[in-house]
Amino acid sequence: MHALILGAAGMIGRRLTDALAQSGSLGGQALDALTLVDVVTPAVPDALAGRVTAQAADLSGTGAAETAIAGRPDVIFHLAAVVSGEAEADFEKGYRINLDSTRLLFEAIRQAHLAEGYRPRVVFTSSLAVFGAPLPPVIGDDMILTPASSYGTQKAMGELLLSDYTRRGFLDGIGLRLPTICVRPGKPNKAASGFFSGIIREPLAGQEAVLPVPDTVRHWFASPRAATDFLVHAAGIDLAPLGQRRNLTMPGVSATVAEEIEALRRVAGERAVALIRREPDPAILRIIETWPEAFATERALGLGFRADPSFDAIVALHIAETGAGPA
Amino acid sequence: MHALILGAAGMIGRRLTDALAQSGSLGGQALDALTLVDVVTPAVPDALAGRVTAQAADLSGTGAAETAIAGRPDVIFHLAAVVSGEAEADFEKGYRINLDSTRLLFEAIRQAHLAEGYRPRVVFTSSLAVFGAPLPPVIGDDMILTPASSYGTQKAMGELLLSDYTRRGFLDGIGLRLPTICVRPGKPNKAASGFFSGIIREPLAGQEAVLPVPDTVRHWFASPRAATDFLVHAAGIDLAPLGQRRNLTMPGVSATVAEEIEALRRVAGERAVALIRREPDPAILRIIETWPEAFATERALGLGFRADPSFDAIVALHIAETGAGPA
Ligand SMILES: NC(=O)c1ccc[n+]([C@@H]2O[C@H](COP(=O)([O-])OP(=O)(O)OC[C@H]3O[C@@H](n4cnc5c(N)ncnc54)[C@H](O)[C@@H]3O)[C@@H](O)[C@H]2O)c1
Numbered sequence: 010m011h012a013l014i015l016g017a018a019g020m021i022g023r024r025l026t027d028a029l030a031q032s033g034s035l036g037g038q039a040l041d042a043l044t045l046v047d048v049v050t051p052a053v054p055d056a057l058a059g060r061v062t063a064q065a066a067d068l069s070g071t072g073a074a075e076t077a078i079a080g081r082p083d084v085i086f087h088l089a090a091v092v093s094g095e096a097e098a099d100f101e102k103g104y105r106i107n108l109d110s111t112r113l114l115f116e117a118i119r120q121a122h123l124a125e126g127y128r129p130r131v132v133f134t135s136s137l138a139v140f141g142a143p144l145p146p147v148i149g150d151d152m153i154l155t156p157a158s159s160y161g162t163q164k165a166m167g168e169l170l171l172s173d174y175t176r177r178g179f180l181d182g183i184g185l186r187l188p189t190i191c192v193r194p195g196k197p198n199k200a201a202s203g204f205f206s207g208i209i210r211e212p213l214a215g216q217e218a219v220l221p222v223p224d225t226v227r228h229w230f231a232s233p234r235a236a237t238d239f240l241v242h243a244a245g246i247d248l249a250p251l252g253q254r255r256n257l258t259m260p261g262v263s264a265t266v267a268e269e270i271e272a273l274r275r276v277a278g279e280r281a282v283a284l285i286r287r288e289p290d291p292a293i294l295r296i297i298e299t300w301p302e303a304f305a306t307e308r309a310l311g312l313g314f315r316a317d318p319s320f321d322a323i324v325a326l327h328i329a330e331t332g333a334g335p336a
Numbered sequence: 337m338h339a340l341i342l343g344a345a346g347m348i349g350r351r352l353t354d355a356l357a358q359s360g361s362l363g364g365q366a367l368d369a370l371t372l373v374d375v376v377t378p379a380v381p382d383a384l385a386g387r388v389t390a391q392a393a394d395l396s397g398t399g400a401a402e403t404a405i406a407g408r409p410d411v412i413f414h415l416a417a418v419v420s421g422e423a424e425a426d427f428e429k430g431y432r433i434n435l436d437s438t439r440l441l442f443e444a445i446r447q448a449h450l451a452e453g454y455r456p457r458v459v460f461t462s463s464l465a466v467f468g469a470p471l472p473p474v475i476g477d478d479m480i481l482t483p484a485s486s487y488g489t490q491k492a493m494g495e496l497l498l499s500d501y502t503r504r505g506f507l508d509g510i511g512l513r514l515p516t517i518c519v520r521p522g523k524p525n526k527a528a529s530g531f532f533s534g535i536i537r538e539p540l541a542g543q544e545a546v547l548p549v550p551d552t553v554r555h556w557f558a559s560p561r562a563a564t565d566f567l568v569h570a571a572g573i574d575l576a577p578l579g580q581r582r583n584l585t586m587p588g589v590s591a592t593v594a595e596e597i598e599a600l601r602r603v604a605g606e607r608a609v610a611l612i613r614r615e616p617d618p619a620i621l622r623i624i625e626t627w628p629e630a631f632a633t634e635r636a637l638g639l640g641f642r643a644d645p646s647f648d649a650i651v652a653l654h655i656a657e658t659g660a661g662p663a
């Protein structure tokens with residue numbers, strides 16, 4: 010079994026690399042080879058040394074996709090993307106990296122299919138950003154995609170390409186709309202969604218966190234571990250039950266900011282909660298209000314994808330993984 | 337008022353050209369200039385001679401979109417496309433013409449927007465082919481797009497681009513998912529949908545028509561006149577009520593094959609109906625079964641788009657326009 014991770018140096022790519030290195034297998038088969046590609050040179054995990062190739066490449070460049078798949082990997086995880094804020098700030102870059110790189114990848118696979126019958130499993134990471142207001146309180150699997158950002162538009166177009174290339178037999182694709190990752194490790198960032206993680210991560214580290222929206226705001230979350238598990242699961246399962254609809258919203262935990270704070274209080278007490286400073290930001294609220302709140306993800310559940318059990322479990326996982334936590 | 341029709345030599349493009357020539361106005365303003373572009377040189381209507389420029393151009397070629405919009409038309413009708421069968425038979429051509437030409441057009445407009453603040457109304461023709469089985473009997477405005485053809489995929493991607501370019505302020509777009517046009521004028525063709533028109537058109541002309549599916553098959557129709565009216569209406573209305581959702585399924589007439597035949601019988605009698613020869617074709621049935629049957633088109637109705645009143649009216653219109661009909 011040969012796996013390829015595109016965007017391997019990113020937050021999820023690094024975790025997926027580590028998960029594969031630890032298990033040494035994928036889809037019930039031994040992992041003989043792992044290729045890691047990112048515009049930033051990906052780190053090679055010790056456990057797989059000798060079986061890993063790491064490439065630094067811009068996947069929007071000519072020939073980069075061909076080089077990346079030259080070893081004909083059985084499974085391709087396509088995680089490479091620029092995130093929402095960057096795709097909105099730089100229109101051309103967003104389309105070049107999020108749309109054109111995806112199409113170049115699928116085209117490289119199609120050419121190899123036509124030449125040699127190559128037909129890899131492709132796991133594509135889409136996003137909740139494909140959904141835009143007005144939205145029902147609980148979004149079903151048949152909801153129209155009406156993205157309210159260029160990033161969401163590019164992900165929705167990637168989903169359509171994935172379906173069509175799969176239908177035509179060029180590849181065997183599955184697209185996963187990942188919930189918002191929480192608790193996102195690392196430093197606070199400028200993403201509009203940053204506070205969802207910040208109000209847990211910062212207080213647990215004894216630092217102040219700013220909360221720019223009311224406690225009633227509700228959203229859809231998965232831990233970094235759950236997201237990694239989704240990708241690994243998607244690589245190994247039989248996709249025939251999906252028919253031609255190859256894109257799925259992933260199960261998640263629906264929680265309000267108030268419920269997040271209660272989970273923090275249960276683990277870390279009043280002192281941690283007191284580090285959350287309410288500083289309403291109408292600009293952030295206007296963005297967040299257009300986001301989905303909760304989903305009914307029957308198709309993904311039917312295929313065996315499983316959400317974190319609760320927001321408390323998401324917080325506990327963060328503490329276990331980072332060593333952060335109540336003094 | 338300057339209008340541009342891309343795909344002006346096509347079935348709908350020619351009718352739209354004639355409609356504009358006849359009314360001499362668009363959106364309540366006098367039509368000072370009309371530019372017609374198609375890969376086949378479009379015919380210039382007498383009524384507008386002197387105000388019309390006709391160009392033969394392949395819109396997937398470098399610079400073609402820039403040339404087409406050089407006169408900075410106020411309204412652009414984007415009808416140029418290769419149809420379903422061709423896009424399925426020639427994968428690369430379908431993507432090049434249906435997707436790349438659309439993106440090249442929008443990019444040319446965006447560059448003119450950045451340079452001079454240009455921001456035309458763009459009317460894009462999408463299709464029911466954006467919907468694919470399994471589908472509910474009546475499809476609402478919030479139904480997910482899951483195309484079962486490359487043509488449908490390309491139209492769905494065009495819709496997403498139209499929305500994003502509109503949201504960013506580069507153009508003022510509206511996408512119309514046209515019902516299947518019936519009675520389509522002209523000769524019988526090989527399209528899977530051809531019989532829907534054929535079983536009316538051929539018997540009215542005293543010729544035999546083949547019916548490859550059962551009488552119970554139901555589908556969604558608009559006359560060529562209704563389709564032209566949708567385009568003209570879309571060019572002139574205020575789109576603010578649409579918010580960010582700029583793509584609409586057009587109202588139509590939902591009719592079964594049996595209802596089509598009854599309409600034919602009422603107008604042209606038993607002798608015409610007897611010209612329909614039942615010759616079941618499982619391959620055609622398999623395609624048709626994945627197609628939508630009926631829609632609830634509240635958003636389009638709310639904006640003033642109106643369907644043909646009945647299937648009888650569709651037949652009557654065909655007779656009035658072509659002179660075909662009962663002896
Ligand atoms: N984190 C989330 O909450 C979330 C939610 C939904 C979807 N996703 C999607 O999951 C995927 C991974 O997310 P992440 O949080 O790890 O993001 P990330 O930004 O940490 O990782 C993305 C990686 O892609 C790489 N990349 C960007 N442009 C590239 C190019 N041209 N060529 C090669 N590599 C390039 C970046 O260097 C980065 O390492 C992305 O596709 C993202 O859109 C993430």
Ligand SMILES: NC(=O)c1ccc[n+]([C@@H]2O[C@H](COP(=O)([O-])OP(=O)(O)OC[C@H]3O[C@@H](n4cnc5c(N)ncnc54)[C@H](O)[C@@H]3O)[C@@H](O)[C@H]2O)c1
Nearest residue numbers: 343345346347348374375394395415416417461463514517
């Ligand atoms: N007729 C229907 O039932 C129906 C239904 C839904 C949507 N539509 C859409 O409506 C539009 C018009 O449909 P129609 O029935 O008139 O189709 P048509 O095939 O008669 O017309 C399309 C025109 O586009 C032109 N064209 C193709 N490639 C071109 C290129 N590269 N550069 C320039 N011109 C090019 C063709 O020469 C043709 O004249 C199309 O976009 C079609 O997909 C039609």
